[in-house]
Amino acid sequence: MKKNAKEKQKRLHELIPAGGHTYSKGDDQFPEIAPGLMAKAKGAYCWDADGNKFLDYGMGLRSVAIGHANDEINEAVCKQISLGTNYTRPSVLELNLAEILVDLLPSVDMVKFAKNGSDVTSAAIRLARAYTGKKYIAVCAEHPFYSFNDWFIGSTACNSGIPDEVSSLTVKFNYNNIQSVEDLFAKYPNQIAAFILKPVKNVAPEMFGDKNFLQKLKELCDKNGALLILDEMISGFRFDLKGAQNIYNVEPHLSTFGKATANGFSFAFIGGKREIMELGGIHHNKPRVFLLSGTHGAESTGLMAAIKNIEIFKRDNVVKHHWDYGKKFKDGMNAIAKQKGIDKQFAITGFDCSPTIEARNLKGEIDLALLTLFSQEMIRNNVLIPWIAFSQSHSDLELDITLDAAEKALGIYKNALEDGVEKFLVGTAVKPVFRKFN
Ligand SMILES: Cc1ncc(COP(=O)(O)O)c(C=O)c1O
Known part of the structure; x- marks a missing residue:
């Protein structure tokens, strides 16, 4: 990084707590030599403020699934911008996108839009509490994140500012462990x-008798008067256009989607x-639920990007591309x-469409220093x-x-x-x- 960029990175921290707007983009999540400030991105590549080009696998925190600054999507969005971005009454665009989503997802009769995944998962929690009249929320312990709001952050180690009364209402169960449910x-x-969980992360739902874990969980929720919320923020559009719920044949009461639905534009829905x-x-005549209501909830760029994104996913079978590329990548x-x-210390594991990097030390333990080293050496080779x-x-x-970059990076990894x-x-x-602490 050039001196100028280093200074700008330092200034960022003087102006913005954590030096950015997503903790997972933070300096503490990347190697020291990582690009500090990005300037542009196109297709599968991004450029930092010094003009260095990188092949990108971060893809805007997984939100970009077609490619950065895709011409087709951007043209549709620009055309929409020229027609206005926010109106005084609901728009035709809202109706069109709602029709597309309800048509796409068998478990969904109605949708409501937002700009962030956190907002829709929190809306799902409020709705579930209102519908059932119950107060506890069970989150899957193996899945790291559902929302930046108190109901979830209160259950993490970084719970400063959240009263115990709130945190104590969130309890945990384990994936593939029906006994814990x-x-x-x-x-x-x-x-x-x-019960809120991702339908799938790195392992498939296990079978319990003739039902898989998700189906069994739904059955137990129905029996006990609880709702099943599947958070498809990461699995949605990547495992399957209809979500991983389609693969594992389970109909949740509520689903939440975001990220890959709009090629990096701000869009999420419940x-x-x-x-x-x-x-x-x-x-209706029941007590009203303030489900989601925002000035920018139906702002048109995200909605148009989602419409075009879904069109391209269907036309080009983008999901298949991800699975096929992922298999070649992993192998x-x-x-x-x-x-x-x-291979006992370094492996790409999990599903082909959404794999994980596993870095282990000689004792076989997951090792963050080795993971950082791999990332560092890939950056040296512009990935x-x-x-x-x-x-x-x-x-x-x-x-x-x-693969050329990995050949070099894993050589250093072996030496390390x-x-x-x-x-x-x-x-x-x-x-x-x-x-808890920095
Ligand atoms: C599973 C899951 N749920 C919810 C969220 C929150 O989405 P957003 O960052 O759009 O608020 C994330 C974000 O990483 C996520 O991974």
Whole structure:
């Protein structure tokens, strides 16, 4: 990084707490040598403020699934901008997008739009409490994030500013562990409003008799008067255009989507069963639920981007592209690790469409310093890969660039396993986002 960019990065921290607007973009989440300030992005690439070009696997925190600054989407959005971005009454665009989403998702009778995933998961929680009249919320312990709002952040180590009375209402269960679900229903009888989880992360739902974990969880929710909320923020559009709920054949009461739905534009939505969603409406006699209401909730750029994005996903079978590219990516990376004899210490795991980087030390433990070293060495070879998000713009050329970079990066990684990571790592290792102190 040039001096000028370093100074700008420092200034950012003087003006903005944490030096940015998403904790996972923070300096503590990247190697010291990572680009500090970005200037532009196109397709599968991004450029920092010094003009250095990187192949990107961060893809705007996984929100960009077609490619950065896609011409087709941007043209549709620009045309929409010329027609105005915010009106005094609901727009035709809102109706059109609602029709598309309800048509796409069998579990969804009604939708409500927002600009952030956190807003729609929080709306789902409020709705679940109102619908069931119960107060506890059960979150899946293995899934790290659902919302920046108190109901969830209060359950993390970074809970400063949130009263215990609020935190104590969020309890935890374990993925693929039906006993942990039954234990919660036994401990809080008739008091749990909802179970919220990602339908899938790195492992598939296990079978319990003739039902998989998600179907069994839905059955237990129905039996105990709780709602099942599937948070498809990451799985949505990446595992399947209809969400992972389509793959695992489960109909949640409520679903939340965001990220890959609008190619990096700001759009998220909650969808679900009519009798639940309708509580947020103005044509019933029950107590009113203030579901979601924002000046910018239906601002038109995000809506038009979502419409065009869905059109391209359907036309080009983008989901298949992600799975196919991911398989080649995983196989290629893991073959390099094997050839270097470090496949027990480095692996790309999880599902082809949304894999994970696993860095382990010689004791077999997950090691954040080694993970940081891998990321650092990939950056030295102009690949920005803090996690793995694919786009339609990642093609065979990008795969070759990635594998060439990994060949070099994993060479250093092997040396670090032998001689100590501290000899190779510049600065400190990345830290968990949810920690009590800096
Ligand atoms: C599973 C999950 N839910 C909710 C959110 C919150 O979405 P947003 O960052 O758009 O508020 C995220 C963001 O990373 C997420 O990964």
